[in-house]
Amino acid sequence: MIEGYDLLDENDHSGLADTLSQQFRFTTVPTSYTKLKQYGFDLVHYNETELLPRIRNPRFWKGQIRKRSKELLAELERCIGLVSSRRAKYCGDLTHKRFKESELKTAEFLERHFIQSLDGERISLKEISEHNISNKKILFYEWITRVKGFDELAERHGHSSMMVTLTCPAYMHATHSRSGQLNKNYRGQSVRECQKYLNTVWRRIRAKLKRDDITIYGMRVVEPHHDGTPHWHLMLHCNSQHTSEIKRIIRHYGLQDSPNEKGAKERRVDFIDIDRSRGSSAAYLAKYLAKNMTGIEGKGEGCRRVSRHAADCARAWASAHNIRQFQQFGGASVTVYRELRRLRDNTFDSDIEPARQAADASDWATYCEAVGGVGVSNRTQTIKPYYEQSESFERSTGEIIQPGQPENQNRYGEAKSKVVKGLEVAGKVRKTRTQLWTIVASPPQSDVSPPARAGCIGTGGLGLV
Template sequence: MYQLVRDEQTGFEEWINFVPVQSWATAEHIHDDQFIRSGFVDHTKGNYPSHVDLFGYDENHIHIRDLSFLIKPTFNSPCDAVIKALKGHRDFSAHMKRSFIDILKKKDYFTALSTVQAASDRLHQNGYPSTMSDDQIKELANEKAENLRLKISNMKDDVDSCFAYVEHFLSYSGLAFREDEVKKKTKTGELFSLVNRACDPIWWRRQLRRKCALNVELAARDLELVQKHKQVYCSDFSVNRMRERNKSNEIALKETIAYDEDDPNNFFTLHELSAKSVSNPEIRRAEMFTRLRGFEELSKELEHDSVFFTVTSPSRFHAVSKGQVNQKWLDAGSPTAKDAHKYLMRVFEAFRKSIDKQDVKVYGMRIAEPHQDGTPHHHFLFFMKPEHKDFVISEFQRFAMLDSPDESGAKKHRFKAELIDKDKSAVGYIAKYLSKNIDGQHIAKDRNSNLDGVQAAERVVTWARVNQIRQFQFIGSPPVTVWRELRRVREEFKQDDAMFTDLTEVEHLALENVRRAADSGDWKAFCIAMGGIAEKNADAPLRTVYSVPDCIEKLIESGEYSATKYGDKAQARISGLMFKQVFVATRFRTWKTENKEVFLKASQKIMGGVVDWFDALEREQEYQRMAEERYQQYLDFMSYKEEFELYAFDSFAFEAAYSSGCSAQPDS
């Protein structure tokens, strides 16, 4: 227990931690006469020696003197410990200071100090500060990869031993390979590829960025920063760091070229391609609304009911309750946002298994978004047959309330189900949640904070990326990859095409109907053409084909080429679609990427050679024109000379020429 002690003689004050202890004299089972024993000196008695013979002979004496009187009393300021805890955390130190002051006002100094110190320890728990800049992360990644590479190079070519050492090495930095990835590589005999990854600075850079971002967000929740009246949804530090990463990514995309291997003149920057794909928030939002609208139109045609659900995790997952740190959250070991998300996904998976056993089908969408303190909750928009509605609601509620059903507020907040009027738009119920989790467009003000829609969306998207949470999931729909691949095909599938000669007229019409629905952006027609919403993806008439290019496969089989720089086989990429054992090609170009400056420099070099060649031709023609002009001058001169000689040696001709040039005749 700390107490403030004042020295009356000097006037100095100091906080001292008084800890109850037992001595030889105070312990109940030891008598006073047993306190002085061999090896102890009673300094309460006078005439004790000024030195002690430690070795028992005169040649080695160590003289011990009592110099305690030279020690001057010191006073440690309570702020020194706070400054030490804040040191080395860059911009995050200001947030830690704010948290310390807020906790100090509500509680006491030692609670505030211990909270800040615990957060500082979390930020340094892996041997490096999680608040370091991106340049520092790159330097650390290079250092870690180089150190590991040197260690591995000195080891024998034993893959298992090398991998065991790599796992041990990664653990000191708080990193590890996923268990499923290790099992897969072990099964395929490609465990060495994981060792190669751990020796790559780029791999280290990605892992450290994720780890640092997550640690900072966890520390921010520990410091009670993430809540409504402070930093809603996620920490300001994470938002600013994400902005920097987005700017850096945008520059990288603008400086990288994707070009057609067969036609290098056909090239785009990755930034241009990103703007044309679902990576663009506007296109992503438009595609999701298109699919939801298609679901709604299909449900009305089938006369299905629609229900909007909200499911929240138990109290122990919430870091803040009524503006104060939640004691249940502390008692549970401070679960993370990812822990709460996993809990909600287990509830949903149990619910789906239950209704599948009863052959009850639902289709719709799931959206994960954060509470003000960063704890996730899930929204669901489900369409179903009217006779299944009551069972779906009761079954979903049963699984949502299995955990801690009697805690305060559970019945009110943990599960909500709202039947949507058929005269109203079901998409309208989820539209604001969809937009808030993408780019915040068409939202004037966020009702859970004082932010506008765009600002709230930025924080929500940052929250999802930092905590590695999947925001959206469509349920019960045909695979969207088939939809996207068919939208790449603009021309009609003609029956006389050699690719479709094995298809009957009915099968060709079915394939063309799927293509037309995708091309026109009609999700309802696409679902119908793909067999309906009750069909499993494995039973769909069209499925995506993933493959490695044939030339790569041959090189891999021959042992002359490894598909990735780490030595393992390349991940298969989309090459087309399969319909009734007929392959439908959707990708006809082979794209490669190159740095923009390098690509344009190479192009200019090629064109420079062409220009030089044309310049040479031009100069050659110019010289020819100059030669022809000089030659013509020479011919004119020779003609003049011949005429002059003729006039000089033929007087008659001279006179005739002279007389013809005169206007008056001479006298006769």
């Protein structure tokens, strides 16, 4: 509760947003940070110039309140034992219900809104979302492509592969897995704090590997235990001669906290060496990707049946706690890969064409080699994303505000952030997004439906797969 308002009651959000924006209208920056901390809003990542116009804006507060209320509800359910193997796995029933309601509202919004180009072409947002990574099936296929590509890279270069599982200490778990009873040793850590712990462990591992000049690449999946406590699965590829040292480093940092607690050495850090005669690394990781995206209705190699409901609960958990479930480490930029796929025709440019053809064929391994090889990073690869401030469209006057003009601002009076506009290679820029689109809230006032775009593929700045 904040001054008579209930964070868990969505009907109170608008009123609370107005109240907070008025309350912070004349506060100083130090007082604002103190009050924000008191109210449980973590906004320290904004500097003084960025903070003040935001906390005086009701629209900003409504988004913060919605985000905080989701997390608060999920934490309450977890702390009182409503999230467990015996009650509701991954997230509580109310969290899951609100997540599904949010999905329905999003679907309704997409159905009622369109993007329109300056020449009058309209495309449904729903149609767009069905053909890009907003569609969880398409996102799953892209991740499988990347996982398989890394596996092929490792095989080409004779590298070793291993599955690593990192788990939080026992005192961070709210309930016991078998009985579902509250854990008497639980110290009240939130999911966010558990995720921060795992991130810290991983940063220390990466820093040590960098100091020792050991290169790794692969994928990470974050998923919840039965009680919502996060744990990580990493598919890691490396030079075979570094395997033992990497395991030692991971085990060292993974067991720095409470190394002598019961079961720590057996459960907190686990390794599975990939034997390619029995299956690829993609087969190992596919289960975890599917479990957290689409569910697994049948049985496959290394997989057990996981219902779509369980996958929905995992996604609801990630949404409530603002968890980034899937992340790549090492390897080439996926942004460049997606932009290359927007170039449908031969570029006749030897610096771009090999990578474009590999991306167009969904060949992640060849794409990585075309832009720099196994050890390539976003900073060292030969093709980089090109960022530029977008044009703005003033609806009231019809004026187009060009990039760099002082009037090209967001609602907080700041210059609009730069966005991906194309690719940069060898000092040359190749634009992949050339049209200006604006969102309209309703379809044309006629019986004619907006023109569909076959496959939703083009160069008009939609960011489609």
